[in-house]
Amino acid sequence: MNARVPSRQVLQWIIRHSTSSLFSPHHSGRWLRRPCVQSRLCSSLLTTSTSHDPVPPQRDTALSLQCLSDMGFTDSQAEEIYESVTNPATAKHCSSTLTALFVLGLNPSSVVKLLSKCPELYTTKESLLQQRITNLRKLGLKEGSLQRVVAHYPAILTVPVKTVKHVVMVLREKCLFTGQQATDILRDSPAVVLEDLTQLQYKFQYVYFRMGVKQSEMVKNKLFGFSLDDLRCRHCFLERRGLYQTPDKKGHTTIINPKLDSILNVSLDTFLTVVAQVASMEEYDVFQRLMAREWQEEERHHGDVQAESDEDEEEEEEEEDDFEGKDSYRKRKKRI
Numbered sequence: 001m002n003a004r005v006p007s008r009q010v011l012q013w014i015i016r017h018s019t020s021s022l023f024s025p026h027h028s029g030r031w032l033r034r035p036c037v038q039s040r041l042c043s044s045l046l047t048t049s050t051s052h053d054p055v056p057p058q059r060d061t062a063l064s065l066q067c068l069s070d071m072g073f074t075d076s077q078a079e080e081i082y083e084s085v086t087n088p089a090t091a092k093h094c095s096s097t098l099t100a101l102f103v104l105g106l107n108p109s110s111v112v113k114l115l116s117k118c119p120e121l122y123t124t125k126e127s128l129l130q131q132r133i134t135n136l137r138k139l140g141l142k143e144g145s146l147q148r149v150v151a152h153y154p155a156i157l158t159v160p161v162k163t164v165k166h167v168v169m170v171l172r173e174k175c176l177f178t179g180q181q182a183t184d185i186l187r188d189s190p191a192v193v194l195e196d197l198t199q200l201q202y203k204f205q206y207v208y209f210r211m212g213v214k215q216s217e218m219v220k221n222k223l224f225g226f227s228l229d230d231l232r233c234r235h236c237f238l239e240r241r242g243l244y245q246t247p248d249k250k251g252h253t254t255i256i257n258p259k260l261d262s263i264l265n266v267s268l269d270t271f272l273t274v275v276a277q278v279a280s281m282e283e284y285d286v287f288q289r290l291m292a293r294e295w296q297e298e299e300r301h302h303g304d305v306q307a308e309s310d311e312d313e314e315e316e317e318e319e320e321d322d323f324e325g326k327d328s329y330r331k332r333k334k335r336i
């Protein structure tokens with residue numbers, strides 16, 4: 001899908017109100033060279049500005065309702081954005097944020113919805129937005145997919161580039177997903193960029209080793225869009241009813257396990273009546289509470305074991321320090 005080019009009205013506003021950084025050779029050159037927008041956008045820009053007019057400097061004044069109307073927002077949309085801009089500093093970043101989102105290919109309605117979901121973008125610097133959008137493109141999110149991800153989960157533009165790269169590194173190096181599979185995970189489950197990396201890796205290991213599910217099936221069924229607790233609870237419920245079995249080293253089981261799709265991508269009613277073979281809601285509720293208590297005890301035990309391990313390491317270090325001290329004392333005594 002080709003990127004949507006901003007309307008003529010929006011392009012005219014961008015030219016009049018853009019910051020110098022957005023259309024500097026460093027940014028605009030790469031953006032205008034994109035094949036999907038080059039011909040139409042260049043012609044629009046040429047017809048709406050003169051070649052001898054300098055790029056206007058960044059404005060520090062607050063956005064006005066008329067300014068928002070010129071960008072293509074309706075009166076109600078303009079008022080909603082205007083009321084969200086509470087101080088001049090916010091207004092300063094808001095102007096560049098709106099410009100970056102329009103350049104991305106979003107229309108005014110999508111921009112309003114996006115900002116209502118993630119008002120933090122009002123105060124995000126334009127340079128950071130551009131870096132994060134560029135990084136997502138480098139990771140394989142093409143035009144169309146990128147716009148849908150940003151519209152669905154705008155918080156992805158608040159996450160530093162370094163954090164996103166670390167998540168992708170864990171997916172590829174620790175979980176052994178391919179580059180394309182990692183891109184598909186970002187596209188289908190963008191909230192993964194804010195997940196704790198230890199929990200992320202544990203979720204993969206649980207599904208891979210305990211459930212015997214391969215990477216391709218995880219990606220296909222959007223595993224990382226579900227919480228670990230929901231996943232474990234449904235799996236353990238089936239396992240303790242004798243309806244799921246961990247495969248052996250060769251991947252064999254004595255029963256036919258339900259597919260990951262039928263465990264995750266169905267309603268709870270369907271899961272209980274079909275997959276779990278007519279289990280009651282009351283039974284599942286009791287099981288959930290028991291599992292929550294069991295997991296808390298496991299975490300507490302793990303914390304106690306870790307604390308004891310840390311204490312043992314400290315004692316060993318102290319003993320080594322004492323030994324080194326006595327040894328050095330003997331050496332000094334011999335020299336005397």
